[in-house]
Amino acid sequence: MHQLILNNFALHVALAPxxxxxxxxxxxxxxxxxxxxxxxxxxxxxYIYFVKSGCLRMLYTDKSGEEHNIGFYPxxxxxxxxxxxxxxxxxxxxxxxLENSEVYYISLPQxxxxxxxxxxxxxxxxxxxxxxxxxxxxxxxxxxxxSAEERYLEFRKxxxxxxxxxxxxxxxxxxxxxxxxxxxxxxxxxx
Amino acid sequence: MHQLILNNFALHVALAPxxxxxxxxxxxxxxxxxxxxxxxxxxxxxYIYFVKSGCLRMLYTDKSGEEHNIGFYPxxxxxxxxxxxxxxxxxxxxxxxLENSEVYYISLPQxxxxxxxxxxxxxxxxxxxxxxxxxxxxxxxxxxxxSAEERYLEFRKxxxxxxxxxxxxxxxxxxxxxxxxxxxxxxxxxx
Numbered sequence: 001m002h003q004l005i006l007n008n009f010a011l012h013v014a015l016a017p018x019x020x021x022x023x024x025x026x027x028x029x030x031x032x033x034x035x036x037x038x039x040x041x042x043x044x045x046x047y048i049y050f051v052k053s054g055c056l057r058m059l060y061t062d063k064s065g066e067e068h069n070i071g072f073y074p075x076x077x078x079x080x081x082x083x084x085x086x087x088x089x090x091x092x093x094x095x096x097x098l099e100n101s102e103v104y105y106i107s108l109p110q111x112x113x114x115x116x117x118x119x120x121x122x123x124x125x126x127x128x129x130x131x132x133x134x135x136x137x138x139x140x141x142x143x144x145x146x147s148a149e150e151r152y153l154e155f156r157k158x159x160x161x162x163x164x165x166x167x168x169x170x171x172x173x174x175x176x177x178x179x180x181x182x183x184x185x186x187x188x189x190x191x
Numbered sequence: 192m193h194q195l196i197l198n199n200f201a202l203h204v205a206l207a208p209x210x211x212x213x214x215x216x217x218x219x220x221x222x223x224x225x226x227x228x229x230x231x232x233x234x235x236x237x238y239i240y241f242v243k244s245g246c247l248r249m250l251y252t253d254k255s256g257e258e259h260n261i262g263f264y265p266x267x268x269x270x271x272x273x274x275x276x277x278x279x280x281x282x283x284x285x286x287x288x289l290e291n292s293e294v295y296y297i298s299l300p301q302x303x304x305x306x307x308x309x310x311x312x313x314x315x316x317x318x319x320x321x322x323x324x325x326x327x328x329x330x331x332x333x334x335x336x337x338s339a340e341e342r343y344l345e346f347r348k349x350x351x352x353x354x355x356x357x358x359x360x361x362x363x364x365x366x367x368x369x370x371x372x373x374x375x376x377x378x379x380x381x382x
Contacts, residue, residue, distance in 0.1 A: 062336055083325040086318075092332060119310055126317035127277075133324050134274040140331050141283060145253055 004076060005050055005104055012127045013120040023121070026114045027104040032097045039095040045084035047105040051077050054101025055165060058093050059173075069174035071135065072098070074162055082132055098166050148177045152185050195267060196241055196295055203318045204311040214312070217305045218295040223288050230286040236275035238296040242268050245292025246356060249284050250364075260365035262326065263289070265353055273323055289357050339368045343376050 005027070006020055015023065029052070032038065039045050041061055049056065055074040058081070059067050070093060073079040084091035085108060106114070114121050142151050152175055156163060163171065172179040196218070197211055206214065220243065223229065230236050232252055240247065246265040249272070250258045261284060264270040275282035276299060297305070305312050333342050343366055347354060354362065363370040 060332070082321060083328055086321045087325065092328065115314070119313070122310070122313035122317055123306070126313055126320060129317060129320045129324060130273060130277045133320060133327065134278070136324065136327065136331075137274055137283065140327075141251070 004052055008050065008076060008078075009124060013124045015118070015120070019118050019120075023114065023118060026110045026117075027106050029102065029104050032101045032103060034097055034100050036097045037094060038097065038103070039081060039084075039091055039093070041092060041094045042090045044088055045081040045091045045095075046107055048078060048080040048085060048111070049073075049095070050104040051075050051079065052102040052104060054097060054099040054103075055162070056095055056097050056101060056103070057166075057170060058095050060093050067173055068176070069170055070139065072159060072162060072166065072170075072174070074159065074165075078128055078132075082129060098170065143176055148175055148181065149185060149189075151175050152182070152189070195243055199241065199267060199269075200315060204315045206309070206311070210309050210311075214305065214309060217301045217308075218297050220293065220295050223292045223294060225288055225291050227288045228285060229288065229294070230272060230275075230282055230284070232283060232285045233281045235279055236272040236282045236286075237298055239269060239271040239276060239302070240264075240286070241295040242266050242270065243293040243295060245288060245290040245294075246353070247286055247288050247292060247294070248357075248361060249286050251284050258364055259367070260361055261330065263350060263353060263357065263361075263365065265350065265356075269319055269323075273320060289361065334367055339366055339372065340376060342366050343373070343380070 002024055005024070006015075009015055009020070009023065027050070032054070038047070038049065038056065051073050053075050055072060056077075056079055057072050058070045058079060060070055061067050071079075079095060081091040081093045081095070083089075084093075088108065111121075111125070138154075142154060146154075155171065155174065168179050168182060172182040175182065177185075193215055196215070197206075200206055200211070200214065218241070223245070229238070229240065229247065242264050244266050246263060247268075247270050248263050249261045249270060251261055252258050262270075270286060272282040272284045272286070274280070275284075279299065302312075302316070329345075333345060337345075346362065346365065359370050359373060363373040366373065368376075
């Protein structure tokens with residue numbers, strides 16, 4: 001039942017069976033309907049989420065009210081506004097479900113207790129933070145220095161099959177282009 | 192002699208005196224002349240640096256060969272291309288000294304041994320990675336959504352006194368403006 005998250009832990013730390021059970025007890029699991037806000041910009045990001053099923057997005061809303069998708073988080077991905085969560089301050093970004101989803105979540109006090117109980121998790125979340133950093137850096141560098149076509153191919157490589165699951169407008173917003181331009185690129189890439 | 196780095200450790204982890212000595216043994220210290228490249232883009236970032244004195248910069252060089260300063264790292268700052276260092280792959284960014292500097296440095300194998308010897312350092316470097324993430328995120332968000340004036344004031348707040356130590360062209364490159372525009376802003380902010 002909890003195999004997906006246990007396999008995910010196993011990517012970076014080796015846990016004994018009793019540690020797996022201990023760790024799981026710190027997480028809660030909930031079902032979330034499509035288009036639910038799990039974090040509003042300006043509020044404190046109180047949880048780190050692990051996606052068991054479904055798909056979430058993180059987005060930035062600029063001063064003019066326009067949304068910019070920062071990333072998509074389908075099953076087996078972790079998502080949180082790292083800066084807000086660990087520093088307990090208002091989030092720059094928001095998090096919303098794009099599909100009916102099941103998510104595990106953990107609060108900062110629970111996470112600190114988990115670190116004390118099973119110190120290996122310091123390592124796990126250090127690596128997760130590094131990976132988040134890498135994604136974010138790649139995202140920014142792509143936005144600044146790569147063409148829309150290159151960004152589109154990167155997105156498809158990073159998330160095989162996801163393109164069929166989420167609205168065109170969300171992918172376009174992630175790529176920083178109009179839906180019409182995305183549609184044109186899609187047609188061309190089929191050739 | 193090593194008080195600056197020990198005080199820096201103490202910001203996030205409590206070390207017994209024998210642990211302080213143990214930890215220091217994993218770091219090496221070197222003097223570096225002004226304008227020395229500590230990391231070239233495309234090479235693996237083999238070290239994390241802690242600046243004891245002097246000042247470093249991290250920069251991105253775009254396809255047209257133009258340099259974009261990502262950040263400045265004077266005494267008491269840590270600097271490394273996090274993605275390159277932890278994943279042992281070519282760096283997107285380069286690191287150069289802007290002044291004659293003294294830096295502590297540690298390699299990934301040494302760091303892994305330090306984690307085994309004093310597991311508290313997992314926590315220290317997790318927090319350091321989070322702080323790096325925050326800086327990077329703030330840098331990007333500022334670049335996209337704030338005015339040059341706001342960015343200039345943020346820079347002065349983050350690095351009091353640094354403006355007098357480094358060349359105008361480097362600050363302008365960090366702010367994403369021309370040196371002439373920076374000079375104009377400086378005159379206005381004196382009023």
